[in-house]
Amino acid sequence: MSLDSAVRIFDDPREARMHMAALISAAYLQEAREAMAKENPAVPQIKKRKSRKSPLPNPAVKSRREKRQQTQSAAQTRRSHLVHEESLKIEDQALTSFETPLQELKDTLTAVPIPETTNMVSAWAQRQLLTDAKLSAERVITQKCHRCSAVEAVVRCLDCVPLDMEFLCATCDVEAHKRNVFHDREAVFHGFFEPIPPTTAVVMDDNGQPQFCEQLCQLPVSTRAICECSQDLTVIPGKHISVVTINGKYDVCLPQKSCPSCSTEWTPEVKDLLRYRYWPATTSCQTLFKFDVFTTFEHMKMTAPAMSRQAFLKMLEHRSVQAGRTGSICADTFQRSFSEFAFCK
Known part of the structure; x- marks a missing residue:
């Protein structure tokens, strides 16, 4: 007598009972999974292991799968439309809430008076006038000597300003700076101020025109007596x-x-x-x-x-x-x- 290869023979009755219990629990688990899949289609079913031979396509199963995909895509489209409508409502509310403060700000700016004198043109004009005044201060002006008040000045010395002798003629310049050799002087007879060293003096030629010449300057020290003579x-x-x-x-x-x-x-x-x-x-x-x-x-x-x-x-x-x-x-x-x-x- 030959036995079927699918039939399993157990020598121990306990092994047969355990095998039957495992088959029953596997059947119950499969039924529970199928029931859950019908109630909630989003839960994916556990795929069974495919056999080596691909089964023939079933038209009924394919149509159900396509209907399920169409239903899911329609649901996602409805949800996206709802979200978009809610975002539009929120934007409209935000714009409405900003309109009132913006209008108040415009009213405030309109109500503040702006003086016409404080503009960029007038400020620039004032700076231009100040620059012109600075440049005009360096213009050479013909003046009389501040020491003798008789001859035209040819030298300006700003170090002599405290003595009210800024402009000096050629003769008064030599007398004033015989001991003040460290004063910085400027010649004023060439149409502009030209700095001259202490070793340069200004003299008048035969035609009455000022000319430069060399002179010796002595170190300023005290003139003390060196003897008892009275001369x-x-x-x-x-x-x-x-x-x-x-x-x-x-x-x-x-x-x-x-x-x-x-x-x-x-x-x-x-x-x-x-x-x-x-x-x-x-x-x-x-x-x-x-x-x-x-x-x-x-x-x-x-x-x-x-x-x-x-x-x-x-x-x-x-x-x-x-x-x-x-x-x-x-x-x-x-x-x-x-x-x-x-x-x-």
């Missing part, structure tokens, strides 16, 4: 030296005094120069530094330690050129003199 001392220019101040470099001469009676002569020594705040850079006093140069450099180094010595000296040379003076300053001489000054201080 006046004779002062003549001595050795040519250079003096460096905070305004740059000047070429001057050391004064040399002599007595015509006893033939006593005097020229400033190191102690005399130090008394008037001049620091000799060499033993021969060929170059002098004013104390304000060292103190200014010291203060600038404390404020800006990274500033170089070369940059400071270039600034002094630029000031000299701007005032019509020329000449370079030796950096090594300045450094050595500043170190000596700092040590003695």
